[in-house]
Amino acid sequence: MKNVKYNENYSYEDVEAICKFLLEKSHYRPKIGIICGSGLSNLADILQEQEVIAYSDIPNFPTCTVQGHRACLVFGILNDKPVICMQGRFHKYEGYSTSKVALPARLMYLLGVEIMIVTNAAGGINSDYDPGNIMIIKDHINFPGMAGGSVLRGPNDERFGPRFPTMNNVYNDKLRELVKVAAKNCGISNIREGVYCFLGGPSFETVAELRFLKAAGVDAVGMSTVPEVVAAGHCGLKVCGLSLISNKAIMDYDTDDKPNHEEVLDTGKTSCANIQSLVSDLLRLIEV
Ligand SMILES: O=P(O)(O)O[C@@H]1C[C@H](O)[C@@H](CO)O1
Numbered sequence: 001m002k003n004v005k006y007n008e009n010y011s012y013e014d015v016e017a018i019c020k021f022l023l024e025k026s027h028y029r030p031k032i033g034i035i036c037g038s039g040l041s042n043l044a045d046i047l048q049e050q051e052v053i054a055y056s057d058i059p060n061f062p063t064c065t066v067q068g069h070r071a072c073l074v075f076g077i078l079n080d081k082p083v084i085c086m087q088g089r090f091h092k093y094e095g096y097s098t099s100k101v102a103l104p105a106r107l108m109y110l111l112g113v114e115i116m117i118v119t120n121a122a123g124g125i126n127s128d129y130d131p132g133n134i135m136i137i138k139d140h141i142n143f144p145g146m147a148g149g150s151v152l153r154g155p156n157d158e159r160f161g162p163r164f165p166t167m168n169n170v171y172n173d174k175l176r177e178l179v180k181v182a183a184k185n186c187g188i189s190n191i192r193e194g195v196y197c198f199l200g201g202p203s204f205e206t207v208a209e210l211r212f213l214k215a216a217g218v219d220a221v222g223m224s225t226v227p228e229v230v231a232a233g234h235c236g237l238k239v240c241g242l243s244l245i246s247n248k249a250i251m252d253y254d255t256d257d258k259p260n261h262e263e264v265l266d267t268g269k270t271s272c273a274n275i276q277s278l279v280s281d282l283l284r285l286i287e288v
Pocket residue numbers: 036037038039066089091119120121122201222223224225260261264
C-alpha cells in the first residue's frame with residue numbers, strides 16, 4: 001500500500017503553486033492537454049522532445065494508485081504543437097477528494113491550456129460496439145453528479161468558474177467533427193460516437209445496472225472522465241473525449257464471462273497504435 005494522502009483540498013492557490021513549479025521546470029507553454037486513461041499511458045510516447053516529470057517529484061501533487069496509470073507528466077511536441085500529457089488520473093473511487101479529481105483540468109487551465117483531450121477505457125453497452133472500437137464522447141450522464149456528488153460540490157471559487165456552469169456542448173462539436181476527419185485520415189473505420197456514463201466504481205456493474213443504463217441511452221460506461229470534464233467546462237476549456245471500448249458489458253445472466261481490469265489493460269496495449277495515430281492526426285488538424 002502506498003503512503004497516499006487522500007483528503008487534502010486543492011485551493012486555487014495550491015493549483016497555482018503547482019502551475020508555477022511546472023512553468024519554472026519546463027519551457028513549454030502548451031495550449032493542448034491530454035489525459036491518458038487506464039492502459040493508455042503510452043499515448044504520451046508519441047510526443048517528441050519530451051520533458052518527463054514524475055508526479056512524485058511535483059510538490060503537493062497526488063499519486064496514482066491504479067495499475068495502468070504511469071504517474072508522470074510529459075511535456076513535448078506533437079505535430080508541431082506543444083502539449084502536456086498526464087499519464088494517469090485520480091479517480092473518485094480511489095478515495096480522493098473532489099478537488100483532487102478536478103486537479104488535472106484546473107492545472108491545465110492555469111497552465112494556459114485551451115483544449116483538453118481526455119481518454120478512458122470503458123465498457124461497451126451499445127451492442128454494436130466491440131473491444132478496440134474508439135467512441136467519440138458526444139455527451140455524458142453524470143450519475144454521481146445527479147445525486148449530489150458533483151466534482152463542483154462545495155464552495156465555488158469564481159477564479160475557476162461560475163457557480164452554475166453550463167454543460168451544453170461541453171464535448172465540443174467542432175472537435176468531434178475533427179476526430180471523425182482524423183479517423184478517416186488514419187483508416188480507422190470503426191469510430192463510434194455516443195453517450196458515456198460515469199459511475200462511482202470500483203465494482204463493475206451488475207447485469208441489472210447495465211440493462212438499466214442501456215435503457216437510459218448509454219453507449220459506454222466507465223469510472224472516470226466526467227469529473228474532469230465538468231471541472232474543465234467550469235473553467236471554460238474546450239473538451240474532446242475519447243473512450244476506448246476495452247470490453248463488452250456483460251448483459252446476460254447465462255454466461256461465466258466477467259469484466260476485469262487485466263482485459264481493460266490488454267485492450268489498451270493492442271489498441272494503442274490506433275489511439276496514437278488518431279490523436280496525432282487530430283493535433284495536426286486542430287488550430288490553436
Ligand atoms: O481511468 P479509466 O477510466 O480509463 O479507467 C477505467 C475505469 C477504471 O478505473 C478501470 C477499470 O478497469 O479502467
